[in-house]
Amino acid sequence: MPLIPSYKPLDITLIRRDKLKKHLRDELSISGTTLAKMSNRDFVSLSVIARICEYLNCRIEDVVEFIEE
Template identity: 60%
Template sequence: MDITLIKRDKKRSDLRNELGISPSTLAKMSNGEYVALDVIGLICEYLDCNVEEVVEFVKIKN
């Protein structure tokens, strides 16, 4: 997501201020924790990008 923010000349604080996304949700994204799909959708709409520009699927090894 950070690369997409940079490309769009945006910062995490813009997501917090303009979309009302909590700092804890942004921290979860940074730490690879669960973030609700509706929040990811809001970010994608705001940044005018596809979901794969915001999230990455990493397969968990068993």
């Protein structure tokens, strides 16, 4: 079975850091389109994930995981 990304770990990390996706959009200039892709479990670039990790001071697994479709 193919693997698809799940950004549920990001939601949990944002809650722990008292942040919102709006902060990612405003402070990191992540586009609304990219945030929509994440909500739809689409792939986003690794550079976006790296920027989020740096901003939240977390590991990649705190942002994305792969699940079976």
